[in-house]
Each structure stands twice: as C-alpha cells, then as structure tokens.
Amino acid sequence: MKRETRIVIWSIGLAAASAVIAFPFYANGxxxxxxxxxxxxxxxxxxxxxxxxxxxxxxxxxxxxFGIGAYTAAVTAETLPWPLVLLAAAGVGAVxxxxxxxxxxxxxxxxxxxxxxxxxxFIRQLVIWYEVNVHKSVGRYLFSDVTQDVxxxxxxxxxxxxxxxxxxxxxxxxxxxxxxxxxxxxxxRHSGIDATVVKLLAFVLSAVFMSVTGAAMAxxxxxxxxxxxxxPMISFQVVIMALLGGxxxxxxxxxxxxxxxxxxEVLTAALPNHFSIVLGAIFVFIVMALPQGVMGILEDxxxxxxxxxxxxxxxxxxxxxHGATLFCGRPKVGIGADTGPLLxxxxxxxxxxxxxxxxxxxxxxxxxxxxxxxxxxxSGKTTLLNVLSGALAPSSGTIRFAGTxxxxxxxxxxxxLGLARTFQLVRVMPGLTAAENVAAAALFxxxxxxxxxxxxxxxxxxxxxxxxxxRETPAGELTYIxxxxxxxxxxxxxxxxxxxxxxxxxxxxxxxxxxxxxxxxQLRDSGLTIIMVEHVMDAIRALCGHCIVMNSGGVIAExxxxxxxxxxxxxxxxxGDGDA
Amino acid sequence: xxxxxxxxPGLVLGGMYALIALGLTLQYGVARIMNLSYGESxxxxxxxxxxLYSGLHLSPLxxxxxxxxxxxxxxxxxxxxxLERLARRGKDSGGQEIDSILVTFGVLFVIQGIMLVAFGGxxxxxxxxxxxVVILGSTLAVNRLAALAFAAVIGVAVYLALxxxxxxxxxxxxxxxxxxxxxxxxxxxxxxxxxxxFGGGLVAAGGVLVSMFLTFNxxxxxxxxxxxxxxxxxGGVGNVMGALVAGLLLGVVETAVARLVDPGLTLAATYALFxxxxxxxxxxxxxxxxx
Numbered sequence: 001m002k003r004e005t006r007i008v009i010w011s012i013g014l015a016a017a018s019a020v021i022a023f024p025f026y027a028n029g030x031x032x033x034x035x036x037x038x039x040x041x042x043x044x045x046x047x048x049x050x051x052x053x054x055x056x057x058x059x060x061x062x063x064x065x066f067g068i069g070a071y072t073a074a075v076t077a078e079t080l081p082w083p084l085v086l087l088a089a090a091g092v093g094a095v096x097x098x099x100x101x102x103x104x105x106x107x108x109x110x111x112x113x114x115x116x117x118x119x120x121x122f123i124r125q126l127v128i129w130y131e132v133n134v135h136k137s138v139g140r141y142l143f144s145d146v147t148q149d150v151x152x153x154x155x156x157x158x159x160x161x162x163x164x165x166x167x168x169x170x171x172x173x174x175x176x177x178x179x180x181x182x183x184x185x186x187x188x189r190h191s192g193i194d195a196t197v198v199k200l201l202a203f204v205l206s207a208v209f210m211s212v213t214g215a216a217m218a219x220x221x222x223x224x225x226x227x228x229x230x231x232p233m234i235s236f237q238v239v240i241m242a243l244l245g246g247x248x249x250x251x252x253x254x255x256x257x258x259x260x261x262x263x264x265e266v267l268t269a270a271l272p273n274h275f276s277i278v279l280g281a282i283f284v285f286i287v288m289a290l291p292q293g294v295m296g297i298l299e300d301x302x303x304x305x306x307x308x309x310x311x312x313x314x315x316x317x318x319x320x321x322h323g324a325t326l327f328c329g330r331p332k333v334g335i336g337a338d339t340g341p342l343l344x345x346x347x348x349x350x351x352x353x354x355x356x357x358x359x360x361x362x363x364x365x366x367x368x369x370x371x372x373x374x375x376x377x378x379s380g381k382t383t384l385l386n387v388l389s390g391a392l393a394p395s396s397g398t399i400r401f402a403g404t405x406x407x408x409x410x411x412x413x414x415x416x417l418g419l420a421r422t423f424q425l426v427r428v429m430p431g432l433t434a435a436e437n438v439a440a441a442a443l444f445x446x447x448x449x450x451x452x453x454x455x456x457x458x459x460x461x462x463x464x465x466x467x468x469x470x471r472e473t474p475a476g477e478l479t480y481i482x483x484x485x486x487x488x489x490x491x492x493x494x495x496x497x498x499x500x501x502x503x504x505x506x507x508x509x510x511x512x513x514x515x516x517x518x519x520x521x522q523l524r525d526s527g528l529t530i531i532m533v534e535h536v537m538d539a540i541r542a543l544c545g546h547c548i549v550m551n552s553g554g555v556i557a558e559x560x561x562x563x564x565x566x567x568x569x570x571x572x573x574x575x576g577d578g579d580a
Numbered sequence: 581x582x583x584x585x586x587x588x589p590g591l592v593l594g595g596m597y598a599l600i601a602l603g604l605t606l607q608y609g610v611a612r613i614m615n616l617s618y619g620e621s622x623x624x625x626x627x628x629x630x631x632l633y634s635g636l637h638l639s640p641l642x643x644x645x646x647x648x649x650x651x652x653x654x655x656x657x658x659x660x661x662x663l664e665r666l667a668r669r670g671k672d673s674g675g676q677e678i679d680s681i682l683v684t685f686g687v688l689f690v691i692q693g694i695m696l697v698a699f700g701g702x703x704x705x706x707x708x709x710x711x712x713v714v715i716l717g718s719t720l721a722v723n724r725l726a727a728l729a730f731a732a733v734i735g736v737a738v739y740l741a742l743x744x745x746x747x748x749x750x751x752x753x754x755x756x757x758x759x760x761x762x763x764x765x766x767x768x769x770x771x772x773x774x775x776x777x778f779g780g781g782l783v784a785a786g787g788v789l790v791s792m793f794l795t796f797n798x799x800x801x802x803x804x805x806x807x808x809x810x811x812x813x814x815g816g817v818g819n820v821m822g823a824l825v826a827g828l829l830l831g832v833v834e835t836a837v838a839r840l841v842d843p844g845l846t847l848a849a850t851y852a853l854f855x856x857x858x859x860x861x862x863x864x865x866x867x868x869x870x871x
Binding site for chain 1: 692
C-alpha cells in the first residue's frame, strides 16, 4: 500500500472515530436514542457471537443475562456508586452463567436452545415470586444521574471492550478450540481440548458483557419490572442481528445490528401492530436466503475476486512458548516412571446394560512396539480403544499409561498425556482447514509450542501423511482417505508416545496400502508405540511383532501374527466351527 | 379431598399435554424438525374454535372436523415450501437442526403477529358445557371431561395407526433411522412430510379441545411449546407411551404446585422438572441410553 493511501485511510478512520465519539454533542435526542440502541445491540450481538458463533450453540439466554444486569442495577443503585453497580452486575451475571453453564453445557442442539430460552422465563418467574412474596412490590424505581450522553459513552466503551475481547479470543488458541468444538466436539476432546472448560469460559465471558449492558441500560427506564428487564424479544432480536451480519466474523454482528435497528425503528413507527409479523418474515428470509450472513457473502465475493482468504492460520503462528520435536520420543518429566511397560491394561471390562462388550482384557505394551488387535466384527476391539482413549469409562479394571493410572480420566487429559488416536468412522473437524485441524491438537498438547515451530510442525506433519498441498482445504471437503490421513497428522501433533489406530488402513487401494504400511513402520522406527486395530492381515503380518485376538469381548489368543493366525481358536472365531 | 382435587384435574390437564406432545413427537421424531411455532399453531386453533363458536354457534367438537384438516394442509405446505429446502441445502444434521429451529422461530412470530392483529393481547374464553359434576368428591366441569375423552380417543387412534398399519410402521422406521428406512424402500421424503402434517393436525385438535376450558391469549403459544417439549423430552423423543406417561405426570405436578405452593410457580416447576430430566436422563424417562 502506498504511503499516501495509508495516510488517507488513517485520516478517514480517525475522523469517523471522532464523529462517533462526539456524537452526543451534535445529535438531537431522537438520533442519540437511536445511537444508543445501535450500541447496546452491538454489545449484545457481539457478545452472543463470542459463544454461539463458533460453537453453534444457539443461545436464547441473552434476555436472562440482560435482565439480571438490569435488575442488579435496580436493586443496588441506591446504595452503591455507579461503577460498583456495573461490577456487581458483571459478577452476578458471571456466577449465574457459571452455574447454569456447568450444569447444562453438555446439552446441545435443540436441548440447549430450549434450556437457554427457558432460563429467562425461569429467572423472571423466580424474580416475580420473590418481589411479590418478599419485597411486596413488583416494580422498582431507579434514579441515577446517568444522562443519555453518559449512557452513550458507557455503551461505546463497552462496544470497544467487547470487540477487543472477541478479537483477542479469535486470535488465541481458545478461539480455535471453540471452532473445533463447534465442528466436532468428540474430535476436539481427543485433540487435548478441555471442551467443558473452554465452552464454560466463553459462555461466562459472553454473559458478563450482556449483564453489564443490562445494568448500563437500566437508568434509561427509571422504572423497572421483570417484564421489562426479562423481555424475551431481546434474545430473538440479538440472534437475528448476529445471523444477518454473520456470527463467525468480528464485525458481522455489527453489520447486522445497524440495518435491523434502523428497520425496527421504522417499523415501530409505521406498523406498530404488525411488528412481529415483519420480524418473523425477516427471520425466515435471513435463514433461508443468507445462511452465512452478510459477511459470508462478502467473503465469498472477496475470494471470487481473487483476494487472499482472511488467514485464520495466523492463530498458530502466534502461539506461545518453547520448542518441540516433530513427534514422539520427547522426554516426559513428571508423568510416571519411564521404566516398565508403556501401557498396562489389567482386567478391563466395559458393559452396556447387560451386554459385556469388553470382558477382563489384560495386556502390556512395551515401548516402540506395534501391537495388532484383531478379531471378528463385534468382538469389542473399538470399545476397547474407546476405553483406552477415554471416550468411555471402563466398568472395572485398571489402565496404566507410563505408570499413570488413566482409568476414567477425561479424554483431553489422556490425549495430553501422550495417548492419541484415530477413529474407525473418521472424525475430522469439517469447517476447519486441514492445517487448523492439526493446529488444534498441536496447540493443546502438554508441552507448549513456540510460534514458528508450531507452524513448522504442522507443515511437516501434513507433508508426512501426504497432505502438504491441502493445508488450506476445509477438512470436510477432503476425500475419505485424505480425512484418515488428516486424523493421523492430528494425532501425531499431540506429540504422542502411543497412538491408537482404529482400522486406519481400511479402504485403501493397494498402492495407498503400501504407502500407509511404510508410514506406520517409519513412525515405529522413530520411537513411537502403536496399537492398531486392523482387518488387513497383510499389514498385520508386515508390521506387528505381537498380536492380540479378541472374540466376544475377551482375549482368545496372543503372540506373533504367525502363531495366532494358526491357532485353531482364532480360526474358529473367524470362520466358525469346522462341522457347522 | 385434597388428593383427588389434585389428581383428577391434574390427570385431565396431563391428558391434554400428552395429546399435544404426541403431535410434537411426530414432527420432531420423524421429520426431524423442531417446530418452535408449535404452540402458536395450538393457540391459532383455539382462536379458530372460539370464532366458530361465537360467530356461527358451532360446537367446538364439530369444529375439530374443520380445524384438523386445515391444520394438516397448512403444516404440509409449511414443510414442503420452507423446511424441506433446509434439508436439501446439504449441511450436516446439526446445522440443519439449527436452521429448522431458526426458521420456525420466524414462523412463530408471523403466526403470533397475525393473531395479535386479529384478536389483540387480551385473554379470551367461552363457555361451552361448563356444567359441574362431582367425581370422587371433587368438582369437575363436563367440558374438561369431554376434552379428555376426545383426547383419549384421538391418542388411541394415533397409537393404533402407528403400530398396526403399514404406513405407521414405515413412519416409526423413519423415526429410528431415516437412512436405513430409505434402504428398505420407504419413501422418506413423502412420509416425513406426512408425519409433519399430521403432527400439525394433532396440535390443532389439542388447541380446539384446550379452548373449551382454558383462557388463552395471542402470545401464550410459547408456553405450550415449552410444555410439549418437556413432555417429549421426558418421554423420550419418538416414544408414544413415554409421551403419555410424561404428559400425565406433568399435569399432576403442575396442579400440585399450583394448589400446594403458588400458582405463579407452575412454569418454574415445569422448567425445573425439565432440567432435572435432561441432566439425569437425557434420553428421557423411558428412552434407551444411546451408545
């Protein structure tokens, strides 16, 4: 960009910013009120998008937190100075969000929508009940010396804060984690992301902004009752604004807020009785016609014109801390002893109701080995891997990984200890690019990673599995085989000491199979330990020194591939009885 | 006696909830559309019965014959014109579910807005068969009993249609696994539309019956949606018997809370029950654990 253009752009930006800041000095009351509406909806919609944009949890709890803030202000404004009122609102909002979030963030889809909608109603009913029975009057008067001008500046400050928070979050690894969770929560957990905590933090952050906005807006009404404070319409308006603009980009919500606030303003004046009909029609139109929002259209257009994709990869270029080797063989400090078997499974069982899918399975895995787990379909192999990787908790028995007891540890803890896996039914995070899929694991492994090196690791890993050219391709657009390769790269990005491969070679053609086998051998030679569930016997023979044969939940044979495949029990398990 | 004073009205109310929830479980369980405008359809049917009764002196029970076919048709159109397009947009199922929720939000506001324009915000009720009878020491109005009887007849008819007919079996197959149903030659697209339409018919029947004994206004649809959802989730999505038991349970719990604690807290009680079920048994009281 030329120096002159840059100066022009900066001057325009500065002029616009001062015009916005000085707005109360030259705007009349009507326009000031309009400006206030735009500002407070911008805070709400941006805060909504912080949580709901990447995770795709559609929250209708905006009215709940807005109302909590407004009510906190109404109750405390007489006794506390104004800044403390705002702080109190933030605190109450955070506490309520943390409590409700902890108990309900495992709900997803429709359950979460209904929960979040009900939350506002629930709190409203409780507040009414409290006011009627304890306080003995439903409404409260709120007198404060906050003028419209001051309110405007407060909200403007909040807009700056919420946009900065959203921007920082987007650039941090937690922003990537939120998107990973929205794309595939299970895959995210197995990449070392503590999905519960990350979701909870984003939910609380978003709720705090909503509550403070509610408190800031409270003086505008003078008289507050639960019906005003917990108006469910706010929740819907915020959703539709964020969706119109595009909930996944920083300024998307703002782009949706401006036209809709203006439209609602015109509507309430021109067609007060038909307001909700028009609101509903706009809602239907936006979802049907603009699924990605205005920002989505702009981005498509930008790409079509030939511009660069706004680089979300910047996320891991900026990641923090010290160096990392390519994969495996890293010295582990503090986690268990380095002597003895890497994995010791002792009498592990898993039952679903009456079905015993895995029964009293015991085996040990030494370092640098490749162990094959084979057996007919339905013999419990995948369930065993699920128990090892923390996707399922064992019903009984113990699992020790490098001496550490990992029974029933959550999946992300096991992943961070260095036990990674791939899935039989491949699980990539479809909306993220190949590089971001790997980055999610690289940024949440136990040893933290330095900026450029994480970038390099990802590049190396993608090249290793043969995806070097696909780094910017969304994972959902990769072929099935490439998605399997990507899963392996993601598993390796955790710097694991043990990798569980669940039928990773299934569905490959002969030449791909050869490359695949060579790759696994290469990984073993670099010191990685591997457990592979596989039906491709050629691969088992070529790779595994030791095999475990499972049938109906139990281990029926163990030994070298030649030994177990000659074992009459194994032959019977696969082919049935000779005289059957 | 207090016990019967709670139990009898509770069961009548619960029977209505079960009928209403039956329609929602058809729509959500089979067509995979979470229809958030569900309660608005119910209130619209109630207003329809009110207009027919006060305008033409048509008995609400006769109004059923008119309201149900119209609702079936309207819901079928809604499915064909709007909701089916979302399924064809080719997003993953999570994205589709969110889109269908958002579109039916819009529909919710449109229906509610039309009713507000036509009837305003005030409460309505009409008096039909409000003759008190005494059963087991507690007084009930005949209209409540008539509504319950009709609800029972409709519920049994739907249950039989789902379990004893070829189409019903196909519909249940779609509810279990739409892709597998497609593989055995079931026309999923047509039948899902049909199930959605008949779910809409059931909610219209529920609306007409409820209007005989409840006061209602244009903006209370959401409450019915909430309650239907609570019943569906408690009973387990797609589970007809579960919806019946959960509906009755909810009716009794609500009546008990209104009688014993505070009438203002019924919705809070509903919500607390809903949360408890979701957190303890997310697949419903009678649902199977998903593996």
